[in-house]
Amino acid sequence: QSVLTQPPSVSGAPGQRVTISCTGSSSNIGANYDVHWYQQLPGTAPHLLIYGNNNRPSGVPDRFSGSKSGTSASLAITGLQAEDEADYYCQSYDSSLNGWLFGGGTKLTVL
Amino acid sequence: EVQLVESGGGVVRPGGSLRLSCAASGFAFDDYGMSWVRQAPGKGLEWVSDINWNGYITKYADSVKGRFTVSRDNAKDSLYLQMNSLRAEDTALYYCARDGSYGWDWGQGTLVTVSS
Numbered sequence: 001q002s003v004l005t006q007p008p009s010v011s012g013a014p015g016q017r018v019t020i021s022c023t024g025s026s027s028n029i030g031a032n033y034d035v036h037w038y039q040q041l042p043g044t045a046p047h048l049l050i051y052g053n054n055n056r057p058s059g060v061p062d063r064f065s066g067s068k069s070g071t072s073a074s075l076a077i078t079g080l081q082a083e084d085e086a087d088y089y090c091q092s093y094d095s096s097l098n099g100w101l102f103g104g105g106t107k108l109t110v111l
Numbered sequence: 112e113v114q115l116v117e118s119g120g121g122v123v124r125p126g127g128s129l130r131l132s133c134a135a136s137g138f139a140f141d142d143y144g145m146s147w148v149r150q151a152p153g154k155g156l157e158w159v160s161d162i163n164w165n166g167y168i169t170k171y172a173d174s175v176k177g178r179f180t181v182s183r184d185n186a187k188d189s190l191y192l193q194m195n196s197l198r199a200e201d202t203a204l205y206y207c208a209r210d211g212s213y214g215w216d217w218g219q220g221t222l223v224t225v226s227s
Contacts, residue, residue, distance in 0.1 A: 034212065036214045036215065038156075038214075038215075044219075045206060045217040045218065045219050045220060046156065046206070046215075046217050047217070048214040048215065048216070050214075051212075051213045051214030052212065052213065052214075055213075057213070057214065087155075089155065089156055091156075091215075097172075097173075098170055099158055099161070099170050099171070099172060100146065100158040100161070101158065102148075102155060102156040102157065102158060103155070104155045105155040105156070
């Protein structure tokens with residue numbers, strides 16, 4: 001099945017660590033296609049957070065990290081800050097669709 | 112600095128047509144594949160279409176196949192999306208994005224509303 005599944009929401013207190021999962025299948029993440037992660041602040045366009053599974057673009061704090069294993073990927077955010085409150089999306093290519101997939105998005109709430 | 116500026120959005124009746132444009136600057140446009148991604152109000156991101164660097168290879172999501180056509184003009188550093196037979200469910204903010212193995216860069220989007 002060509003879909004990337006994310007939890008609809010996660011939350012954490014300031015300073016805590018949260019993780020967001022992205023579960024795919026053998027035609028996307030499991031086929032060794034890279035996973036990218038984007039942050040979308042309210043009312044703005046998506047912004048690249050992690051590329052190539054676990055790489056941070058310049059300017060992205062090292063509080064953000066990515067990992068990938070098998071048919072899943074994860075985004076971890078440590079030392080939560082109020083400004084991290086946003087929607088987060090994973091992305092990968094799918095060989096069955098012959099196109100790109102985005103996860104459904106996860107809303108992060110900082111308590 | 113990569114800049115992508117979309118235009119051409121608006122209100123259109125069901126069955127109507129609209130052509131979106133994306134003006135690119137700050138990078139060698141003809142070195143990159145480009146994509147269109149849309150986001151319906153309050154919903155997530157949906158990939159719509161992409162086109163390779165020279166325009167010879169195009170791909171479409173099933174939801175728009177046969178109705179939308181992506182094209183580019185490398186001489187004008189511009190990307191286009193011709194949208195025909197529009198439906199209410201095509202209502203969304205349409206983003207232009209620069210493809211890349213190092214992740215995508217995004218414009219600010221142009222809003223398309225399909226309503227009678």
